[in-house]
Every structure is written in C-alpha cells, then in structure tokens.
Amino acid sequence: MSRIKARVLKGFRDYMPENMLPKQKMLNLVANTFESFGFSPLQTPALEYAECLLGKYGDEGDKLLYRFLDNGERDVAMRYDLTVPLARVMGMNTQLTRPFKRYQIAPVWRAEKPGRGRFREFMQCDVDIIGAPDLMADAECILVGCSVLKNLGIDEFVIRINNRKLLTAMLSKYDIESPEDTLGVLRCIDKLPKIGEENVRKLLMSEHSLPASSVDGIFEFLDLEPNQLHAWFSGHELGLLGADELNELLKLLEELGVSDYVDVDLSIARGLDYYTGTIYETFLKADESLGSVMSGGRYDTLLSMFSGQEIPAVGISLGVDRLLYGLIEMGLLEAQASPSDALIGVFSSDERKLSYTVAEKLRLNGLNAEVYPGVARMKKQLQYANRQGIPFVILVGQSEFDRDEVILKNMKTGDQDHIKIDHLADHLQGG
Amino acid sequence: MSRIKARVLKGFRDYMPENMLPKQKMLNLVANTFESFGFSPLQTPALEYAECLLGKYGDEGDKLLYRFLDNGERDVAMRYDLTVPLARVMGMNTQLTRPFKRYQIAPVWRAEKPGRGRFREFMQCDVDIIGAPDLMADAECILVGCSVLKNLGIDEFVIRINNRKLLTAMLSKYDIESPEDTLGVLRCIDKLPKIGEENVRKLLMSEHSLPASSVDGIFEFLDLEPNQLHAWFSGHELGLLGADELNELLKLLEELGVSDYVDVDLSIARGLDYYTGTIYETFLKADESLGSVMSGGRYDTLLSMFSGQEIPAVGISLGVDRLLYGLIEMGLLEAQASPSDALIGVFSSDERKLSYTVAEKLRLNGLNAEVYPGVARMKKQLQYANRQGIPFVILVGQSEFDRDEVILKNMKTGDQDHIKIDHLADHLQGG
Numbered sequence: 001m002s003r004i005k006a007r008v009l010k011g012f013r014d015y016m017p018e019n020m021l022p023k024q025k026m027l028n029l030v031a032n033t034f035e036s037f038g039f040s041p042l043q044t045p046a047l048e049y050a051e052c053l054l055g056k057y058g059d060e061g062d063k064l065l066y067r068f069l070d071n072g073e074r075d076v077a078m079r080y081d082l083t084v085p086l087a088r089v090m091g092m093n094t095q096l097t098r099p100f101k102r103y104q105i106a107p108v109w110r111a112e113k114p115g116r117g118r119f120r121e122f123m124q125c126d127v128d129i130i131g132a133p134d135l136m137a138d139a140e141c142i143l144v145g146c147s148v149l150k151n152l153g154i155d156e157f158v159i160r161i162n163n164r165k166l167l168t169a170m171l172s173k174y175d176i177e178s179p180e181d182t183l184g185v186l187r188c189i190d191k192l193p194k195i196g197e198e199n200v201r202k203l204l205m206s207e208h209s210l211p212a213s214s215v216d217g218i219f220e221f222l223d224l225e226p227n228q229l230h231a232w233f234s235g236h237e238l239g240l241l242g243a244d245e246l247n248e249l250l251k252l253l254e255e256l257g258v259s260d261y262v263d264v265d266l267s268i269a270r271g272l273d274y275y276t277g278t279i280y281e282t283f284l285k286a287d288e289s290l291g292s293v294m295s296g297g298r299y300d301t302l303l304s305m306f307s308g309q310e311i312p313a314v315g316i317s318l319g320v321d322r323l324l325y326g327l328i329e330m331g332l333l334e335a336q337a338s339p340s341d342a343l344i345g346v347f348s349s350d351e352r353k354l355s356y357t358v359a360e361k362l363r364l365n366g367l368n369a370e371v372y373p374g375v376a377r378m379k380k381q382l383q384y385a386n387r388q389g390i391p392f393v394i395l396v397g398q399s400e401f402d403r404d405e406v407i408l409k410n411m412k413t414g415d416q417d418h419i420k421i422d423h424l425a426d427h428l429q430g431g
Numbered sequence: 432m433s434r435i436k437a438r439v440l441k442g443f444r445d446y447m448p449e450n451m452l453p454k455q456k457m458l459n460l461v462a463n464t465f466e467s468f469g470f471s472p473l474q475t476p477a478l479e480y481a482e483c484l485l486g487k488y489g490d491e492g493d494k495l496l497y498r499f500l501d502n503g504e505r506d507v508a509m510r511y512d513l514t515v516p517l518a519r520v521m522g523m524n525t526q527l528t529r530p531f532k533r534y535q536i537a538p539v540w541r542a543e544k545p546g547r548g549r550f551r552e553f554m555q556c557d558v559d560i561i562g563a564p565d566l567m568a569d570a571e572c573i574l575v576g577c578s579v580l581k582n583l584g585i586d587e588f589v590i591r592i593n594n595r596k597l598l599t600a601m602l603s604k605y606d607i608e609s610p611e612d613t614l615g616v617l618r619c620i621d622k623l624p625k626i627g628e629e630n631v632r633k634l635l636m637s638e639h640s641l642p643a644s645s646v647d648g649i650f651e652f653l654d655l656e657p658n659q660l661h662a663w664f665s666g667h668e669l670g671l672l673g674a675d676e677l678n679e680l681l682k683l684l685e686e687l688g689v690s691d692y693v694d695v696d697l698s699i700a701r702g703l704d705y706y707t708g709t710i711y712e713t714f715l716k717a718d719e720s721l722g723s724v725m726s727g728g729r730y731d732t733l734l735s736m737f738s739g740q741e742i743p744a745v746g747i748s749l750g751v752d753r754l755l756y757g758l759i760e761m762g763l764l765e766a767q768a769s770p771s772d773a774l775i776g777v778f779s780s781d782e783r784k785l786s787y788t789v790a791e792k793l794r795l796n797g798l799n800a801e802v803y804p805g806v807a808r809m810k811k812q813l814q815y816a817n818r819q820g821i822p823f824v825i826l827v828g829q830s831e832f833d834r835d836e837v838i839l840k841n842m843k844t845g846d847q848d849h850i851k852i853d854h855l856a857d858h859l860q861g862g
Contacts, residue, residue, distance in 0.1 A: 004482055004483060004736065004737060005737075006483070006518075006519045006520075006521075006522030006523045006737035006738070007480060007483075007519075007523065008476065008479075008519070008523070009476065009478055009479065009480060009501075009505065009507060010503075012476035012478060013476065014473070014474065014475050014476070014520055014523075015472075015473065015474035015475075016473065016520075016524070017471030017472060017473055017533060020471065020472040020473060020474050021471060021472060023474075024462070024472050028459065031455070035770035035799050036770075036794045036798075036799045036800070037794075037799070037800075037801055038769060038770060038771040038774070038799060038800070038801025038821075039770070040448030040451065040452060040768065040769055040770055041446075041448060041451040041452060041455050042445070042446065042447065042448060042451060043445065043446035043451050043454075044445050044446075045439065045440065045443035045444065045445070045552050046477060046509075046538065046540070046552060047440055047443060047497075047540070047552070048439075048440065049438060049440060051435055052435060052437070052438075063502075066478075066499075066501060066502075068497075068499030068500075069499075070440075070497065070542060071494075071497075071542045072441075074440065076440060078477070087437075088437045088438075088439075089437075089445055089447075090437075091437030092437040092438065092439070092445075093447070097768070097815060097818040097819055099804055099805075099815070101801070101804075102448060107477065109477070109478070111501060111502045121476050121477060121478070129804055132804040132805055133805070134804055134805030134806065136777075136783065136802070136804045136805050136806075137804040137805065140802070140804050143787075147794075255783065255784040255787060256784075256787055305435065306435060306436075306437035307437075337471065337528070338469060338471055339466035339467075339469060339470070339471055340469040343469070346567075352567065352686065353686040353687075356574075356686060356687055356688075363467045363468075363578075367467075368466050368467045368468070368469060369467070369468075369469070370468055370469025370532070371567075371571070373530055373532075373560055373563040373565055373567045373568040373571050374530075374563055374564070374565030374567050374568065375565065375567075384528060384530070387528040388528055390469075
C-alpha cells in the first residue's frame with residue numbers, strides 16, 4: 001500500500017475529542033429537553049433522490065447540492081437540510097398520527113464557499129410540530145427553545161418575535177406584492193441591525209425604487225407596539241389576522257411564564273420565503289454578534305410539496321455550532337480532552353488487578369475511570385493524565401490495597417493523600 | 432412547485448420514532464459505557480478525498496464506494512467505515528497524546544446489493560485504543576464490550592477469542608504462506624459454524640488443493656486446548672508468540688473477572704486481512720443465528736497507511752443494528768412511538784394554563800410530559816394518546832386545580848382517579 005497524504009477536504013473538519021466531548025454533552029441535553037416535551041427522534045438518510053431536493057431551496061440552493069449519479073445511475077444528492085426530508089417522510093407516511101412531533105439532530109451538506117464559521121458539513125437540530133394549526137403549537141416551540149437554553153445554563157437571551165402576515169400585509173399597503181419584491185424588501189429590512197436605518201432607507205429607495213412615503217410608512221410600522229397594530233391595519237384583513245395572531249401568541253407566552261425572554265420586533269423577517277405566520281430569532285445577550293442561535297416559525301404551506309395537501313407546521317431550529325461556541329465563550333462548557341474523572345495507574349503486572357478493581361468500583365458509582373493500558377514508568381503515566389487533563393490519578397499497590405486504601409493525586413494542586421477506597425467516589429465527586 | 436413522488440432510495444431507510452427511540456436509548460447507553468472507561472468521542476466528515484479510501488478495502492470494497500466529483504472537480508467519496516478515517520486523523524495529528532482512546536458512532540455508506548438486514552447506509556460503532564502495544568489494551572477492549580452488553584441487560588453471551596498469529600503460524604506449518612492462500616483458507620475455516628466440518632474439509636481439498644494430511648493437521652489444531660498450544664508449536668517462533676499472547680490474554684481476562692464470557696475458539700478467523708494478534712467475535716446465546724454482535728481485534732500495521740510508521744492499535748466494533756434487533760427480540764428494549772410518560776389534556780383556552788403548569792411540574796421531576804397542542808374534543812386528545820402509546824393522560828380543569836388535584840387516566844387499564852398534584856410524579860414513576 002503506497003503512502004497517501006492525510007488531508008481533510010476543504011470546508012470539512014474533524015471534531016477532535018476536546019471539542020466533541022462538550023458538543024456531545026450539549027446535544028444530549030438538547031435531545032433530553034426535546035423528549036421531555038414529548039418530541040420523538042426521527043432519522044432520515046444522508047442521500048435522497050435529487051428530485052426530492054431540487055427546486056426547494058431556490059436556484060442558489062440547487063447549485064449548493066452535493067449531487068451525483070450513483071452506481072445504479074440514479075440521480076442522488078446529499079441532504080441540504082432536515083425540513084425537506086421531513087416533508088418527504090410526511091408524504092410517504094400519511095397514516096402518521098397527528099400532531100406529529102419530531103426532532104432530528106444530524107449533519108447536512110452544502111457545497112458553499114467555506115469561510116469563518118461556515119462549513120460544508122454542519123449539524124442541524126430541528127424540532128417541529130406537524131398537523132397542529134393552533135397557536136399553542138407556536139408557543140410550545142418557543143417554550144421548548146427557552147427550556148433548552150435554560151437547561152444549558154443560559155438565562156440571558158432574547159427571542160425576537162414577529163409574524164410574517166404582518167409583514168406581507170404591511171408591504172401590500174405600499175403595493176409591494178409580488179413574491180420577488182416582497183422577499184427583496186424583507187431581506188433589506190432584515191439587514192437593519194447590521195447596517196442601520198439610514199442605509200436600509202437608501203437601499204429601499206435605490207434598489208427597490210420605493211417612494212420616500214412608502215419608506216416612511218415602513219419605518220412607522222417597524223416602530224409600532226403590538227397593541228397599536230389593530231388600529232394601523234384597520235380594514236386590512238391579513239394585517240388584522242397577523243395582529244390577532246401576534247397578540248394571542250404573546251398572551252400564551254405570558255401563560256407559559258416566558259414573557260421575559262420575548263420581545264416583539266417587527267423588523268425580524270427571516271430570509272426564507274416559506275414562513276406563513278409566527279417567526280422568531282434568538283440572541284444571546286452575552287454576545288449578540290454571534291447572530292441568532294435559535295430561530296424558526298410557522299410554515300403552513302411547505303409540506304404540501306409531496307403530499308399535495310397543506311399541512312400546518314411550526315418549528316424551531318438550533319444553531320448548534322454557534323451555541324457551542326457561545327457556551328464555551330461564557331464558560332458554561334469546557335473543552336476537555338478526556339471524559340475520565342480519574343486515571344488509575346498501574347504499578348506492576350502483579351498489581352494491575354488492583355487497579356482494575358478500583359476502576360470498576362468508581363464506575364459503579366457513576367464515575368468515569370480508566371486504567372492505564374500497560375505497565376509503564378509512573379512518570380509516563382502521570383504525564384499522560386496531565387496531557388489529557390484528567391483531574392485525578394489514583395495509585396494502588398498491594399500494601400495500600402491491603403489497608404483498603406489508595407493514593408490519590410490531585411493533578412491540579414499536586415496534593416497527594418491516602419484515602420480509604422470506600423470514600424474514594426465521594427471524594428472525587430465532591431472535589 | 433410541481434408535486435413530486437415521495438420515495439426513499441433503495442437500500443436506505445427512515446428510522447421512524449418507534450424504532451429511533453429505542454435505538455437512541457441503546458446508543459446513549461453504549462456511549463456512556465465507553466466514556467466510563469475513558470474513551471472520548473471523535474467525529475470525522477462523511478466525505479473524504481477518494482484517494483484516502485481507495486485501495487483500503489480491496490477491489491470489491493473500492494467498487495462499493497459512493498464516489499463522485501464535487502463542484503470543485505475533487506475526487507471524493509462517502510466514508511466506507513470508521514477505521515480508515517481514524518487512520519487519516521492519526522496521520523494528520525501526530526502530536527496526539529497516546530494511548531489515544533476514541534469511540535465513534537456514525538453512519539457509513541456502501542453501495543452494496545441491499546438484502547435482508549443489509550442496507551446501503553448503516554451505523555458503525557467503534558472503540559479503539561491507539562498506541563498501546565500491551566495486551567492490557569486487548570483485555571480492556573473486551574472488558575468494555577462485556578460492560579456494554581451487561582449494561583444493556585444482556586448476560587448470556589459468549590466472546591469467541593483467537594489470535595491471528597496462531598492461524599498464520601499453523602498455516603505456514605502446512606506451507607500455506609502467500610497472503611492470498613492464507614486469506615482464502617482462513618475464509619474457508621471461518622465457514623465452519625455455517626457449513627460444518629465435512630464441507631470445510633471438502634472445500635479445502637478441492638478449492639485450495641490441500642493434501643489430506645494438511646487438512647487433518649488443520650483440524651487437529653482447531654481442537655487444541657490453549658495449554659496444548661506451546662507443545663504443538665514447539666520450535667515455531669510465531670506460533671509460540673501467538674500461544675503466549677493468547678494465554679496471557681486469558682490470564683488478564685481472569686483478573687478482570689470476565690472469564691465466564693470468554694471461550695477460546697481457534698476457528699475464529701475474521702475475514703479481514705489486517706488483524707495481527709487477538710481476534711474475537713461475540714454471539715448472543717438467545718440467538719446465535721443473529722451472527723456476531725461485537726467483534727474486533729488487534730491490527731498493528733493498518734494505521735501505517737498515512738503516517739508511514741507502525742502504530743499499535745486494538746479495537747472492538749458493535750453491530751448496532753443486530754444488537755438493536757436482538758434487544759427488541761429479547762424484550763429488553765421496546766418499540767415506542769412517543770417518549771412521553773404522560774399527555775396533559777386541555778379542557779379549554781381558559782384552562783390551558785393549568786395544563787402547562789402540571790406539565791412543567793412533571794418535567795422538573797424528570798418525567799417527559801406533553802400538553803396537547805390545541806383545544807380539541809377530549810375524545811380526540813385521548814385517541815392521540817392511545818395511538819402514540821402514551822401510558823397516562825392527565826386532565827385538569829379549574830375546579831380540580833383549586834383542590835390541588837388532577838384526574839389521572841391509565842390508558843392501559845382505563846382506570847381513572849383523582850390524584851393530588853404533589854403526588855403525581857411519584858405515582859407516574861411508580862406505576
């Protein structure tokens with residue numbers, strides 16, 4: 001076998017243990033939170049028929065598909081997101097009990113130009129309720145989102161909420177009604193936090209040729225309070241419906257006790273064209289520049305693509321990588337090379353059995369304990385624990401064992417003590 | 432958007448919630464067991480440069496790669512297993528502290544002819560110790576394997592152990608020395624449990640043109656006890672080394688207290704050519720016909736493909752799908768459509784807040800509780816719980832809530848009781 005250069009594809013990455021350990025801790029907690037609300041896991045394949053994915057993400061999206069002919073000349077592609085595969089599943093399983101509440105945490109692939117924080121393979125983490133038209137489902141998704149963040153130890157965040165009906169109705173008041181114009185103007189408004197009011201005004205007038213009066217109207221709308229929406233949309237059916245939905249959702253979120261985390265922000269537009277009602281984005285107060293770490297909304301028409309019938313749907317999607325970055329930044333999760341709470345050193349072949357016995361005792365107490373897999377100089381074993389960031393090393397020879405003791409070395413402080421074996425687990429859990 | 436037929440590629444499958452819930456439960460337990468022994472998770476990309484994968488799995492394997500040119504005309508392929516990507520990682524990260532103990536649970540892709548239980552996308556679950564030449568590492572992998580099975584509730588299994596050096600030495604005694612002949616004969620011996628001694632004898636003589644005396648010798652070897660190996664291999668260096676390794680490993684497994692799960696079986700050959708020492712396969716006593724659910728061994732030369740230097744390596748690989756199947760067969764895991772312990776019904780918009788309050792209380796007690804996401808007829812809500820297999824429905828109106836009570840309906844028995852809210856979690860956990 002000739003030697004080959006070991007390299008990873010551009011835009012792809014290995015997650016080495018020090019990043020994978022906190023990531024997995026985070027994802028387990030996220031999954032447990034989802035399940036505590038009754039969401040079930042679903043798993044779909046990495047590969048789909050290309051025709052299932054094409055045309056769903058616009059021309060730009062189609063270009064970003066990893067698409068090829070397989071050995072059977074089938075036109076296939078790697079999934080671009082988890083929403084279209086969900087739509088396919090709903091189309092194939094019309095017998096599914098509704099509401100269908102599923103979550104999926106899985107990688108997706110996009111042949112994008114890689115850049116800072118932008119990869120060609122990344123994890124998506126979606127929760128959706130399918131088949132529930134009631135705003136209780138919208139509220140439930142937001143509640144799940146709040147619970148995830150709180151369970152991760154984050155208490156300072158804001159969910160900016162809006163309703164797509166309000167935006168569509170507002171734009172139609174200024175005769176912006178074609179899907180292209182609507183999307184163009186919404187994307188422009190979406191830039192508000194990044195480029196500021198003056199620049200958005202200029203863009204709207206230059207790129208979208210809006211008269212100054214329309215632009216004034218748009219900014220008047222953006223400043224409205226929820227309770228002013230009814231008056232502003234007086235006589236405009238879609239606007240009134242959006243105002244009802246937003247106010248009813250706020251009432252529900254109040255009942256759920258999460259009002260403090262929610263802010264109405266009429267400029268939240270979400271770049272995608274399939275939202276039909278509630279929309280939201282979530283920012284960490286510690287670092288708003290991270291961008292939205294959790295976003296979503298209601299999309300009552302998207303799922304019709306396979307089933308032919310409209311199916312109400314509402315969901316929330318976590319920005320796993322951003323969230324992981326934020327958690328590590330805030331010190332709520334630590335990079336960690338080893339899961340071990342302790343390394344049990346090995347003195348000699350004759351005494352290794354004692355090390356195994358002690359390790360097993362710790363594991364039965366819920367601790368992670370590894371035995372050094374060989375008989376090496378103690379210096380080498382300590383060096384290993386040190387490099388791996390394992391906080392404690394336990395040494396046990398026959399004489400210690402005969403006294404029901406071990407030697408416990410704290411790798412941070414360098415302290416070394418004799419400890420009774422029966423007290424060891426408590427000691428490690430406490431210290 | 433025109434309507435497209437919803438379909439999944441041949442050889443691929445969706446894991447619907449009822450199968451995904453037990454699968455995830457199993458995988459979480461497996462991962463936790465791995466970590467309790469100090470193994471860290473590693474994640475590698477789904478796509479690799481094709482040159483990294485080609486030539487590693489033989490001609491047959493190369494043909495099974497999902498291989499294509501990406502948008503940048505790079506020759507890429509989806510990973511075929513988790514071992515070659517691990518070798519690539521070791522080649523790229525020569526600074527990694529050794530022993531490097533990693534596990535990876537992830538899908539792999541093979542464009543195989545799909546058949547009963549054979550899919551084109553399936554999960555692999557590997558644990559390896561890299562950089563530890565000591566037999567303690569071999570023993571450790573077997574111990575981890577035993578712990579995984581025992582933690583899954585399986586106590587009746589047998590790990591059939593052998594050593595590749597013994598097989599190679601035995602064959603060389605009969606002048607079977609070229610890699611092709613060696614592999615051919617080993618694959619033939621591997622068929623012993625399936626086709627029986629007579630047929631293996633015939634195959635060895637016809638296909639491999641072995642004289643009857645050699646075939647007799649092979650079967651004499653297969654019947655040896657571990658303590659007879661030294662005498663049998665007298666004067667044959669590799670054979671003696673293999674005998675030493677096997678006997679030392681047995682001693683270690685005795686020290687580890689797992690001897691009862693281990694049987695020496697000199698016919699275990701493992702079809703792959705890269706094993707260099709210990710090899711093993713594991714069978715569930717409840718259903719040996721499932722095939723090996725856990726196998727592996729030592730492969731001290733494979734990792735040199737990228738690094739150019741030999742790196743000792745030993746590992747164990749779980750047959751996730753077989754194991755899941757076995758666990759469900761044995762009643763140790765149940766298919767389950769919903770993770771919810773209880774559904775909290777909703778009487779009316781005015782009372783839904785009460786339902787949320789009760790659900791939150793249950794979640795704080797570690798239970799999974801969902802609120803029906805809408806105000807629907809109670810019959811419909813009960814039907815939903817029934818279809819989802821949710822064991823309890825809780826009903827709470829203002830009058831119940833004012834008495835700190837709820838109505839608890841056991842969906843299996845149909846019993847309905849009034850229960851104090853404070854006793855609810857205990858009641859559900861107990862019942």
